[in-house]
Amino acid sequence: xxxxxxxxxxxxxxxxxIGVPLAVLGVLPILYNTVFTLAALSKIKRMLRHSKLTxxxxxxxVNRVIEIELPxxxxxxxxxxxxxxxxxxxxxxxxxxPGGSWTTxxxxxxxxxxxxxxxxxxxxxxxxxxxxxxxxxxxxxLDLGAVPDAHGWRLLRSTGLWTPVGCALMTSPDGKEKALxxxxxxxxxxxxxxxxxxxxxxxxxxxxxxxxxxxxxxPPPQRRKSQQxxxxxxxxxxxxxxxxxxxxxxxxxQKQSLDSTDHQAQxxxxxxxxxxxxxxxxxxxxxxxxxxxxxxxxxxxxxxHIRIRPGKPDxxxxxxxxxxxxxxxxxxxxxxxxxDEILSFARKETVPCGVLVMLNVVDESETPEWATKHQDHGAxxxxxxxxxxxxxxxxxxxxxxxxxxxxxxxRERQMRENQARLDESESPPPFRIxxxxxxxxxxxx
Numbered sequence: 001x002x003x004x005x006x007x008x009x010x011x012x013x014x015x016x017x018i019g020v021p022l023a024v025l026g027v028l029p030i031l032y033n034t035v036f037t038l039a040a041l042s043k044i045k046r047m048l049r050h051s052k053l054t055x056x057x058x059x060x061x062v063n064r065v066i067e068i069e070l071p072x073x074x075x076x077x078x079x080x081x082x083x084x085x086x087x088x089x090x091x092x093x094x095x096x097x098p099g100g101s102w103t104t105x106x107x108x109x110x111x112x113x114x115x116x117x118x119x120x121x122x123x124x125x126x127x128x129x130x131x132x133x134x135x136x137x138x139x140x141x142l143d144l145g146a147v148p149d150a151h152g153w154r155l156l157r158s159t160g161l162w163t164p165v166g167c168a169l170m171t172s173p174d175g176k177e178k179a180l181x182x183x184x185x186x187x188x189x190x191x192x193x194x195x196x197x198x199x200x201x202x203x204x205x206x207x208x209x210x211x212x213x214x215x216x217x218x219p220p221p222q223r224r225k226s227q228q229x230x231x232x233x234x235x236x237x238x239x240x241x242x243x244x245x246x247x248x249x250x251x252x253x254q255k256q257s258l259d260s261t262d263h264q265a266q267x268x269x270x271x272x273x274x275x276x277x278x279x280x281x282x283x284x285x286x287x288x289x290x291x292x293x294x295x296x297x298x299x300x301x302x303x304x305h306i307r308i309r310p311g312k313p314d315x316x317x318x319x320x321x322x323x324x325x326x327x328x329x330x331x332x333x334x335x336x337x338x339x340d341e342i343l344s345f346a347r348k349e350t351v352p353c354g355v356l357v358m359l360n361v362v363d364e365s366e367t368p369e370w371a372t373k374h375q376d377h378g379a380x381x382x383x384x385x386x387x388x389x390x391x392x393x394x395x396x397x398x399x400x401x402x403x404x405x406x407x408x409x410x411r412e413r414q415m416r417e418n419q420a421r422l423d424e425s426e427s428p429p430p431f432r433i434x435x436x437x438x439x440x441x442x443x444x445x
Contacts, residue, residue, distance in 0.1 A: 100127035145204035215326030
């Protein structure tokens, strides 16, 4: 049975010397992949731990694949007054993983999903980009002291998402370092991809400075004493000539209210007014504080009459005037854009004298007659006829009521009539302004 003794290697020897090494060679790739994957996994965990990130990690040691799920956030800046420590300082644990430059700052974060990625090497790890409103990011950097780069903004405006990667939009206060740049579009889902860079030494502002897109308006010029005396005399003569017997008590109440209002107006007229301007005009106005110290007293002034509304030019003119006052030819970023019609009007060689008078540039006595009083007697007659008709109809309806109801209806009707007379006495007569310099037409008020 053992005829091969002494003649050559046996089957057992062949298996021992050839089969075992081949089997070991077949297992080596698996062992190599296992060791390589475990080493990469250890490095990834160390990177995540150093960046204070929590992730769900799964690994396939045979195929050398690591799957990582990281949370994706939507971020907003903290409040510059109430959260000063977070707003004006940098993060203590910024991420060193590519794509995590946003962790340079402290943010309010909100988880909006998970981002899954399959990688083989630790260098392929990317931190998910966050979603942030572009205007809030730019405003935040402006508040810290960043300087806009004019060339970068012109390029972004003309090319959009095709702007070259690395193009600077904001720079450090000295203009030597890039603070906001265009980043690769990896994982941006069709949105603008940005990267930030900031140093604590670049922060040149604090909460006591005026925020971006705010303007501090000086107190209005004080009225001359002669004008005040003339105004008071005209008011008194108008009250003396009023023959209405129903306005005695109402006039005294109105006078006290006007005195209180004038006192408050005089007290607040010495304080600068701070206005916040957005792309839609004025947003906030306040005069209670010399410097902004908190966000408690925002919207402290009544501004509804100068908001931009269709068909009313007051808001557009106010926003344009404040923008022209608060900016200069060096201003690159500003929310509100002055309409082309107002710019063409303001750049003309002549200015209507009525505008100069209203701006207190010249005295009205030094100008020709530019405002003529306009009394519409037809409208007054229509209003008088309408009031008489309504009064007759109300008296006829009262005659059909019971005595108690009739007395109540008469009292209500007298209150309405007295209030209507009081409103008429308070409302100024309509007038028309003729812009005689330059022939710009008419402004109806």
